[in-house]
Amino acid sequence: MPENTVRRRTLMASAASAAAAAAVAGPLSLPASAAAFGYGDDGSHYVVNTGASLVFKVSKANGDLSSLVYKGTEYQGYGGKNSHIESGLGASTVTIRQSGPTILISVTYKTLRLYYAARSGENNVYIWTNKADGTVSATRYIVRVQAGKFLNDQPDSYTYAPTLIEAKDVFEKSDGQTRSKHYSKLRVIDYDYIGWSAGGVGLYMVRSNHEKASGGPFYRSLLRHQSADGGGIYEILYYGENQTEAERFGLQGPYVIAFTDGGAPSSSLHHANIDTSWADSLGISGYVAAGGRGRVAGVGIAGRDTSYPYTVGLANSAAQYWGSARDSDGYFSITRVLPGTYTLTVYKGELAVHTGSVTVTAGGTTTLHTITVPSSNDPSNASAIWRINDWDGTPGGFKNAELMTYAHPSDVRAAPWKGNVVIGSGSETSAFPCYLWKDVNSGIIVYFRLTAAQLAAAHTLRIGVTTAYANGRPQVVVNDSWTSAIPSPPAQPSTRSLTVGSYRGNNHTFTYSVPASAWQTDASAYNTLRIYVVSGSGTTSYLSAGTAIDAIDLLE
Incomplete structure (x- = not known):
């Protein structure tokens, strides 16, 4: 089979096919651009070449992401551990298929579905997780990064903090400053991505819209950690620490592992901007395309204290969303909302000062007249x-x-x-x-x-x-x-x-x-x-x- 064949079939018996499979593995030690977009099988893993500068491997046994090679350098893994959901899955059914410029790897573990997608010419790995119920523990995705690649001394690092002062995760440096993976500083509403940049390479996790997460727009959870042993960047699907809401179930994503030449990941990957119409026909369990979603728009909010930002949140047992109110008049727009009836909450800063109800329909816009915050509510x-x-x-x-x-x-x-x-x-x-x-x-x-x-x-x-x-x-x-x-x-x-x-x-x-x-x-x-x-x-x-x-x- 020619080396530039776009799709390489697995488990080939002939000597020619074996040579082609070896060629797929070859880019792991060579610049990724040396091979075209496609996938292969090294026996234990599906090997995906994005046709750009990224080659990654997914275990056929359990769906672990076991290799991330960017421009010929391996970034994945520390302590013998891979990147994966929670602490890794058990024996799983792992399949792969290509649809034009997209490769999709599907992982099935009991009631959990995990998906990895690659797009031709992109240095990104798109990930979705569908946790159907509480029978499977899968509350985070962690990308484990080799030691020394992105050393830093930020609050969420403990590389230079040798003294343990609380539980097993809060440390003190010799100068009295403290470090912990918990100290991200950021609320969910404050960030689109998290990661590092060093030596002309950026490695980031671009978060999803968190519609199936819990805690609302002001929730904080750990986002990354760094130590002498290695680093980790996270997409938290449900985090129980200081949590105010029950866990939501269903499809979460996409969240994106993005490599760059040192700069920030493209804003086109941000949850508010991302276009996933290319995934509409991939058969991802729980996936709802843009046409099956709706929008809520409010013409304004009266009774505001204009010295504070206002946020409007939507929440029910199945999903959560939010949007910022315009400073001048309180106008807001919340898009890509799953159909359903939601509690609408207006926040002054982080204080709820008004609640109501709103129903969202597929393909429609629910327009709300001016919301007046009663004086007594503030x-x-x-x-x-x-x-x-x-x-x-x-x-x-x-x-x-x-x-x-x-x-x-x-x-x-x-x-x-x-x-x-x-x-x-x-x-x-x-x-x-x-x-x-x-x-x-x-x-x-x-x-x-x-x-x-x-x-x-x-x-x-x-x-x-x-x-x-x-x-x-x-x-x-x-x-x-x-x-x-x-x-x-x-x-x-x-x-x-x-x-x-x-x-x-x-x-x-x-x-x-x-x-x-x-x-x-x-x-x-x-x-x-x-x-x-x-x-x-x-x-x-x-x-x-x-x-x-x-x-x-x-x-x-």
């Missing part, structure tokens, strides 16, 4: 005597808030977690810690004065939180004379959060009715508010019960 609109931070569903602006998305609370760069706050000082927000823990800084004091008229009345105190660990919640004491009841813990994720870069759980507001008898009688004297973290769970230090703060205010 807690910032309530008249307050004093307020620490503003209500936006995040601890942003509080002490250490930005650092905590990419560092451990013990990090040397963190400002002291203790320290009291004086209303009227001008530094109320920046001095107040973003997180409170039972074993670290419980009992922080807020000092404030009230006028004679204010002292004569009862007032409502509100404390907004964004997540909690080990059922940590605030109990307050006013002037050492009035103590609130211990509030019931709201529903929150049960996993680690505050120590692995995530403050996003379920936003909740605690309210306390403080009687007039609790205040000082002298308007010139400071009142004291002590905020304690209470819980019967948790361990010690930064793994004691804790909570992340959104805002605190005392209402008129």
Whole structure:
């Protein structure tokens, strides 16, 4: 069989066919451009040459991606491990076929379907995963990268951090800075791809639209890691840490392993732009073409606080989507939505301020009239005597808030977690810690004065939180004379959060009715508010019960 034959059949018996199969394997040690687009079989793997600069192998036994050779250099693998779903599948049925300029490898493992696709002339591997139910563990795809290819000292690296300080995944460097694969800094809405670039080579994972993932637009999960042993880049299909939603099932993808000459992957691969019409007829299980999807468009959002970005989310048990509202008028458009009825949520920052319902039909556009956010739905609109931070569903602006998305609370760069706050000082927000823990800084004091008229009345105190660990919640004491009841813990994720870069759980507001008898009688004297973290769970230090703060205010 000629070497330039586009499609090479497998299991050939003749000597001529064997020579052709050997020619397919040859590009693994030569520049990939030396062979045309096509595939072959080396006995244990299907070998795909993209006809550009990439040759990759997929195991015929279990669907592992066992080789990624770009411009003659192998990038895949460390510690004897391949790239694969979760920690790898067991014995699977693996098939391959070519449809014109596309090669599709299909992997069947119990109720799971995994697909790899290559397009002629592209240095990309397109991947889809269809997890039909919970009988198969497949919550991530990890591309394992050889040691030394992309060494770095970013927050999600632990190459230079030899001291283990929490679980098996948080490390401390000799200079006191912390590193962990969890410290990506990014929410899902913030990125289109993740990876590295070094020496004129870029290796990236371009994420899918996450329609079958969980957690919404502001969810954080690990995206990559790097150590002296090797690196990994991920597409997280479902991540249980600090997760607020149930797992969704169905087809996820495509997500794309993309090689470049050092630059960013093409924007045409981004989830918002990608055209997969070439995959419409490939028979991918669960695949819904563009014509079977719909769109939601809103003419505007009234009642916004224009100092904040607004996001509109759609979610039901089968899928999730979101889009940004235009700053000028709140216009939004969410495309490529699977048909169905969804809960529509409007977020001010990350705080839900409006919910409704919308139905999407295949091939249609559902147009919504102006959505008006009721004034009462935004807690910032309530008249307050004093307020620490503003209500936006995040601890942003509080002490250490930005650092905590990419560092451990013990990090040397963190400002002291203790320290009291004086209303009227001008530094109320920046001095107040973003997180409170039972074993670290419980009992922080807020000092404030009230006028004679204010002292004569009862007032409502509100404390907004964004997540909690080990059922940590605030109990307050006013002037050492009035103590609130211990509030019931709201529903929150049960996993680690505050120590692995995530403050996003379920936003909740605690309210306390403080009687007039609790205040000082002298308007010139400071009142004291002590905020304690209470819980019967948790361990010690930064793994004691804790909570992340959104805002605190005392209402008129």
